[in-house]
Amino acid sequence: MMxxxxxxxxVRDLRVARGGAEVLHGLTFEVPRGQVTGLLGxxxxxxxxxxxxxxxxxxxxxxxxxxxxxxxxxxxxxxxIGYSTQSPAVYRDLTVLExxxxxxxxLGAPKDDPERVLAEVGLTGAAYQLASTLSGGQLGRAGLAxxxxxxxxxxxxxxxxxxxxxxxxQELWTLFHRLAEGGTTILxxxxxxxxxxxxxxxxxxxEGEILADDTPGALREHTRTTDLEEAFLRxxxxxxxx
Amino acid sequence: xxxxxxxxxARRIMTQLRxxxxxxxxxxxxxxxxxxxxxxxxxxxRAFGHWSPILLCVFPFLVMFLITSIGTxxxxxxxxxxxxxxxxxxxxxxxxxxxxxFGLAACVQVALALAVSLTWLGLDLPGPLWPLxxxxxxxxxxxxxxxLLCSAFARTEFQAxxxxxxxxxxxxxxGGILVPRGQMATVLDWISNVLPMSYAIEAMAHAVADTDPxxxxxxxxxxxxxxxxxxxxxxxxxxxxxxx
Numbered sequence: 001m002m003x004x005x006x007x008x009x010x011v012r013d014l015r016v017a018r019g020g021a022e023v024l025h026g027l028t029f030e031v032p033r034g035q036v037t038g039l040l041g042x043x044x045x046x047x048x049x050x051x052x053x054x055x056x057x058x059x060x061x062x063x064x065x066x067x068x069x070x071x072x073x074x075x076x077x078x079x080x081i082g083y084s085t086q087s088p089a090v091y092r093d094l095t096v097l098e099x100x101x102x103x104x105x106x107l108g109a110p111k112d113d114p115e116r117v118l119a120e121v122g123l124t125g126a127a128y129q130l131a132s133t134l135s136g137g138q139l140g141r142a143g144l145a146x147x148x149x150x151x152x153x154x155x156x157x158x159x160x161x162x163x164x165x166x167x168x169x170q171e172l173w174t175l176f177h178r179l180a181e182g183g184t185t186i187l188x189x190x191x192x193x194x195x196x197x198x199x200x201x202x203x204x205x206x207e208g209e210i211l212a213d214d215t216p217g218a219l220r221e222h223t224r225t226t227d228l229e230e231a232f233l234r235x236x237x238x239x240x241x242x
Numbered sequence: 243x244x245x246x247x248x249x250x251x252a253r254r255i256m257t258q259l260r261x262x263x264x265x266x267x268x269x270x271x272x273x274x275x276x277x278x279x280x281x282x283x284x285x286x287x288r289a290f291g292h293w294s295p296i297l298l299c300v301f302p303f304l305v306m307f308l309i310t311s312i313g314t315x316x317x318x319x320x321x322x323x324x325x326x327x328x329x330x331x332x333x334x335x336x337x338x339x340x341x342x343x344f345g346l347a348a349c350v351q352v353a354l355a356l357a358v359s360l361t362w363l364g365l366d367l368p369g370p371l372w373p374l375x376x377x378x379x380x381x382x383x384x385x386x387x388x389x390l391l392c393s394a395f396a397r398t399e400f401q402a403x404x405x406x407x408x409x410x411x412x413x414x415x416x417g418g419i420l421v422p423r424g425q426m427a428t429v430l431d432w433i434s435n436v437l438p439m440s441y442a443i444e445a446m447a448h449a450v451a452d453t454d455p456x457x458x459x460x461x462x463x464x465x466x467x468x469x470x471x472x473x474x475x476x477x478x479x480x481x482x483x484x485x486x
Contacts, residue, residue: 089321
């Protein structure tokens with residue numbers, strides 16, 4: 001049995017090649033349990049590929065990924081991880097509620113779970129709307145709602161706050177922290193630096209390599225700046241100088 | 243594999259169809275309308291009696307092949323397939339879900355076409371009705387299974403629809419509809435022997451002509467059903483949990 005102090009995700013020397021080119025160059029890091037960990041970096045730095053490897057849908061060329069004590073992609077993990085992709089993977093020709101009911105049935109989630117997750121992402125009012133008629137932000141939240149079904153132990157969320165207004169973004173971050181307090185581990189990616197401050201831990205990725213793996217506070221201290229955007233730039237300079 | 247997940251998948255696909263009324267209308271009405279057109283073009287009871295079972299054979303296959311290949315292609319491109327592959331859904335759950343949902347749709351399609359043919363168009367069956375329905379249904383399942391399989395090799399909808407003539411036309415040409423299979427060149431006869439549609443057409447011919455379909459009919463039925471199962475398993479093999 002695994003210890004609660006064991007990391008939720010342990011990645012060792014992970015290498016992934018896509019289309020003949022290596023996009024992740026031997027990543028090693030851990031994600032602690034019950035915290036919100038941010039995966040930051042510019043578009044194209046390998047965030048999505050890394051998340052796919054953790055969820056177990058990415059073909060990897062080397063290294064080890066262990067999730068909740070099991071190798072990534074194990075059958076037993078499929079009920080324990082909630083995953084929402086960047087482009088919302090929902091059926092556009094079904095209503096939001098029909099989508100949730102179907103995925104809940106696949107997961108074997110409780111009957112009232114669709115209504116619960118709808119309320120959590122603030123989409124109750126759009127429950128009977130066809131997904132194709134939703135706005136981009138609403139679609140994203142519908143995708144996020146699917147990931148919340150069945151109360152998974154680990155949430156892997158790829159850019160869940162893109163295109164949302166500041167109020168909604170605030171609400172979602174409050175939700176993430178509430179879930180983390182309840183023991184859920186959350187790995188959330190973003191290319192917006194100002195969201196980094198809301199995470200308890202940050203993994204900064206650039207061109208398939210880890211630039212930093214620390215708390216936001218320690219990162220500011222290390223780079224002697226209060227601004228995380230600035231900190232990111234200094235990290236790149238540091239790397240170039242080394 | 244889980245029965246609950248298979249049924250939930252079938253229900254989800256039927257709900258998708260329900261939201262797309264025009265597709266349902268086309269699916270149900272077109273075979274019947276073509277049957278009526280055929281009747282007036284032939285203007286001859288015997289010729290109609292010869293051609294109508296072939297249409298009943300070809301239509302469920304054709305329509306289900308197209309709808310399934312586009313449907314699964316959409317699952318691949320929209321990311322819902324990746325989402326499902328990260329969930330506790332067996333690959334056969336998905337495929338059987340499609341088979342079940344479209345099999346039911348095929349039932350409605352065939353029922354209407356048959357009802358109109360047997361009443362208004364005066365199609366005469368010496369034997370019972372069920373062999374005909376059985377063959378039409380098996381053909382729908384075969385179309386669904388092959389559609390699933392072919393969609394794995396298509397990246398776009400443009401490619402997917404063009405698999406239809408590739409799969410369909412050789413089977414019709416070699417299936418003994420235009421030229422009896424025995425009169426074809428030996429090589430073509432061999433090819434014809436491995437194409438499932440040849441058996442489906444033969445089975446349909448028995449279903450409309452025999453008062454009591456016997457051994458040969460059942461052999462053909464087993465071949466068509468076996469081909470559908472084989473295509474379904476091959477289709478399952480093309481669904482990958484991990485992709486690059």
